Amino acid sequence: MLFGLLVFAGCKPNEPEPPDRPTVSATPYNLVIPPLFPPMDIPADNPLTVEGIELGRYLFWEKKLSADGTQSCGSCHLPEHGFSDPNQFSVGITGAVGTRQSMALVNLGWAYNYFWDGRAPSLEVQVLEPIINPIEMNNTWENALDALRADPLYPPLFEAAYGSPVITQDLAAKAMASFLRTMISANSKFDRERAGTYTFTPLEEAGFNLFLTEGGTNPNTGQPWGGADCFHCHGPAGMQMGDYLMHNNGLDAEFSADPGLAGVTGNPLDSGKFKTTSLRNIELTAPYMHDGRFATLNEVIAHYNTGGQISTTIDPFMEAAGGGLFLDEVDELALIAFLKTLTDTSFINNPAFSDPH
Ligand code: HEC
Ligand code: HEC
Structure with missing residues (x-):
């Protein structure tokens, strides 16, 4: 319901409502399940597409999502540390320090709860939080979306993935969740x-x-x-x-x-x-x-x-x-x-x- 309202609020009169899932023209992503791994559950309204994953990757590394433009998801999830943070507690953009350690990002598509206390039931829900968390990126979603709308890079990336250049929180979250699902480690x-x-x-x-x-x-x-x-x-x-x-x-x-x-x-x-x-x-x-x-x-x-x-x-x-x-x-x-x-x-x-x- 909340999503519906936010999406609607982003529309101008007479503009068609933006889509809530990849467009048929986006390229289906061929997810290879490694040997001995079970199948991955992927939500029906967020199928993996090449364009959606690429958009998710841009968003994961996008510092404009934080209130002062200094921090992306990758600032606390560093590849050389297994997409985790070598600090005991990550430092948010205001210098605020949390009480929990950054979590390693790996094979998240096979999990069914997220965060140390399991409070997020899906990746689509998980990715909403860091942007508005005061000890992380300390932004509002409206500000973050405006920053993306003002960047010439993003409307075409959203259009390629979702068939419309309209940028919504729902689609940004879906793209980031798709990207996280492709972060598969199976070659140790x-x-x-x-x-x-x-x-x-x-x-x-x-x-x-x-x-x-x-x-x-x-x-x-x-x-x-x-x-x-x-x-x-x-x-x-x-x-x-x-x-x-x-x-x-x-x-x-x-x-x-x-x-x-x-x-x-x-x-x-x-x-x-x-x-x-x-x-x-x-x-x-x-x-x-x-x-x-x-x-x-x-x-x-x-x-x-x-x-x-x-x-x-x-x-x-x-x-x-x-x-x-x-x-x-x-x-x-x-x-x-x-x-x-x-x-x-x-x-x-x-x-x-x-x-x-
Ligand atoms: C009863 C279930 C259980 C058993 C048995 C267990 N673990 Fe764990 N392990 C956990 C839980 C739960 C956590 C996260 C706990 C927390 O952070 O509060 C954890 C965390 C860890 C971590 C840290 C993960 C991280 O990302 O920081 C390591 C390393 C680890 N376990 C290794 C082991 C090893 C090695 C053994 C055997 C000696 C073992 N565990 C036995 C449940 C278990
Ligand atoms: C300021 C540092 C910081 C930033 C920025 C940050 N994270 Fe995190 N991340 C953390 C911490 C700390 C946790 C654990 C928090 C908790 O359990 O309460 C976490 C947990 C997660 C988890 C849960 C993993 C699991 O196994 O359950 C995912 C997924 C994740 N972050 C993705 C992201 C994404 C996507 C972004 C950007 C939108 C992001 N993070 C931005 C520090 C950060």
């Missing part, structure tokens, strides 16, 4: 190992086995399982290396600093639950966790090795809670060697994702 050593064209080193192999093995203590024998127990939440099924579900991975015993999902639902049973992100390109995306509290992968593994902080909402899959994982130094090295096989340099260097301006 791990992918190649799965496809049979790369063989893990013995250390990487040992790390993958730890990743896939239960952790904590076997209740039947009283002996350690010996694994790192990552697969329940970051498993390789579907090749995502993150289930995108909301879990409490034991970072805190109480949640006053950031309630996570409970801040969205108001349900105390959701306290401390955050989105389980993909571990793809994790070598590049430090610092780690929603608040960037860990500077290195060693610190991340040291956290999991303790079993995590016990609380009422700690996830049942944190099976080593209370006792710890019993990983030794060699295990930690192996696990890190495996995690580094998820780095995909062809993804971060892909010219299709780079700044076109």
Whole structure:
């Protein structure tokens, strides 16, 4: 409804209402689903087109979307950092600093909730927020759209994608969401190992086995399982290396600093639950966790090795809670060697994702 009103408000009398989806003359984009990946859900009113994706790429890198023209999406989602930000907290255009770490952008088309607290149900909804967020681009959508309308670049790009030079918030969001859906990483050593064209080193192999093995203590024998127990939440099924579900991975015993999902639902049973992100390109995306509290992968593994902080909402899959994982130094090295096989340099260097301006 809100969209309808905004779209209508952008029209002059007697002008036809702008379209809400790609025009038939736009070129359908041939999305290649990588081997072992599931199909991607694409909204029926936002099919992928070559022109829509290209427009989305221009918008992703467009500093005019921010109130003072200094910041684009790419300012906090840097390719060389796996489309994340090396700062613990990103700095918005006013110098305001948030409380959450920028998230790595990868394979977003397979997720179904966005942001650390999962508050956005689709990419079309997610992309609306950074532009108006006071600690990010601090603009209004009306100002941002006016800036695009005043730039001779954009009316033709909208026309090519949507059959009309009229620039609306709905179409800008659809174009950015389309671009984000094409940001697919599937050419890491791990992918190649799965496809049979790369063989893990013995250390990487040992790390993958730890990743896939239960952790904590076997209740039947009283002996350690010996694994790192990552697969329940970051498993390789579907090749995502993150289930995108909301879990409490034991970072805190109480949640006053950031309630996570409970801040969205108001349900105390959701306290401390955050989105389980993909571990793809994790070598590049430090610092780690929603608040960037860990500077290195060693610190991340040291956290999991303790079993995590016990609380009422700690996830049942944190099976080593209370006792710890019993990983030794060699295990930690192996696990890190495996995690580094998820780095995909062809993804971060892909010219299709780079700044076109
Ligand atoms: C000032 C820095 C900053 C800017 C600018 C910025 N982002 Fe982000 N981005 C973040 C932070 C921080 C988060 C996590 C916020 C949260 O969870 O509350 C995030 C989260 C996201 C996510 C969620 C990823 C996931 O896995 O759930 C997407 C997608 C995203 N941003 C895309 C964009 C787009 C598109 C733009 C431009 C319209 C943009 N960002 C601009 C810092 C920024
Ligand atoms: C119970 C589910 C669960 C298990 C088991 C689990 N994780 Fe996580 N992982 C999460 C969640 C949830 C987050 C995000 C938490 C947050 O930021 O508050 C996360 C975040 C991470 C991050 C940081 C991601 C980023 O973008 O900053 C890394 C790295 C990581 N996990 C690695 C591992 C490894 C390695 C293991 C095994 C030792 C493991 N995880 C086991 C749920 C889990």
